[in-house]
Amino acid sequence: MKKRRVVVTGMGCVSPYGLGVENFWKNVSEGKSGIKLISLDKDKHLVKIGGEVPEFNTDEFVDPKEAKRMDGFILYSIVAADEAFKDSGIDMAKENPYKIGVIVSSAAGGLDTISKNHEVMLERGYHKCSPFTVPMMIVNMPSGKISIRIGAKGLSKCIATACATGAHSVGDAFRAIQYGDADVVLAGGCEHAICDFGIGAFTSARTLSRNNDIPQKASRPYDKDRDGFVMAEGAAVLVLEDLEHALNRGAKIYAEIVGYGQSSDAYDMVAPDPEGKGAEYAVEFALKDAELNPEDVDYINTHGTSTHLGDIAESNMVARVFGDKNKNKKLLVSSTKSETGHMLGAAGAAEAIISIKTITEGIVPPTINLENQDPEVADLDYVPNTARKHNVNVALSNSFGFGGCNAVLIFKKYEK
Secondary structure, eight states: OOOOOEEEEEEEEEETTEEOHHHHHHHHHTTOOOOEEOSSOGGGOSOOEEBOOOOOOGGGTSOHHHHTTSOHHHHHHHHHHHHHHHHHTOOGGGSOGGGEEEEEEOSSOOHHHHHHHHHHHHHHOTTOSOTTHHHHHOTTHHHHHHHHHHTOOSOBOOOOOGGGHHHHHHHHHHHHHHTTSOSEEEEEEEEOOOSHHHHHHHHHTTOBOOOOSSGGGSOOTTBTTOOSBOBBOEEEEEEEEEHHHHHHTTOOOOEEEEEEEEEEOOSOSSSOOTTOHHHHHHHHHHHHHHTOOGGGOOEEEOOOOSOHHHHHHHHHHHHHHHOOTTTOTTOEEEOTHHHHOBOGGGHHHHHHHHHHHHHHHOEEOOBTTOSSBOTTSOOOOOOBSSOEEOOOSEEEEEEEETTTEEEEEEEEOOOO
8 A cells, every 4th residue: 555645734833922833933933932930829839930821812712611611731722723724724614524633632631620620629529629620631632622623523532642742643643644544634732731730740850940030041952051841831733634635625735744753762751761772763763764864854853851861862862863063064953942941742743843844934943042062962053042044855853752752753845
């Protein structure tokens, strides 16, 4: 069976900058930080910063009564999916609904809903929580809500692989279309973890930056003064489509997705394999899947979380596979988490959008706050602090999650 070609025909985003892909891209490409003091009661927390989604008028997207029955991660997914679906121009009246699928996932689900309703249970009794607690907290609800909203009756599922969630969702959608399980899939990730429970739990895990005095400087991948990642939230959704289906309806095409690799470190629940062997396998598998060589890649959007072990392992893996900047002068590498913070389950999909935009715009966003490069990271061109014009034909995006989950996506400039 010949595998079908898959293209991206729509994109939507909710981010620490607010709503919309163009707003997201403008800020990221200009190297602007989305990190600020969070709106929680800061006296309760050691970590007081994050990439929090600004307040917006939810009435424009969902009925106010319905909004009260949604956790933030579900609401963000709907807003991003609405933008992506509208952007794609798909008319459901002309489609077979059983060939339209949704894979929009969350790593953590309704943390805020769980913690608040648990407090109610302890104070008033275990049967006194909201009757909507379960549908507000479970991680597959974004896919379900979006499916109902647009009338998609094809595959509907959720993939929870920590920080690799968004990338795995896009990758599995790619596979579903390649093998004919669907003609169109809305795929991506969403997260709303900036709440008392989320910030508190990650603080206890000692993974978050405590650079509260200068929030915009807190996320600093590959810099020797980094002290952890910065929590962020939002949603990103891509419309993936069979190429022939897209051409038949005259759709605009942003890029082609050509490679997907995945693996497990099988090393530690939190720390990465220090040699990056699992990640390396995922990269090599994605390249093989795309029928590309390492020298074909023009840009890599790294996982680059601003953690000591993660930055070192990933950068050395990249240098091993692709060559350092002395051997591979055309390859640019950047971590856009330096600007956005770490959007957890949404990160892989948001960074897929960034990777696609580097192809369509010919601009590579910078790694901001890279002022004193850590001598332990590989000597790569990290595009420090200022965006760069660069012809990107092939972009690769890395996503690695707790539990050793690795996912790699490759996008290519569309050619007939």
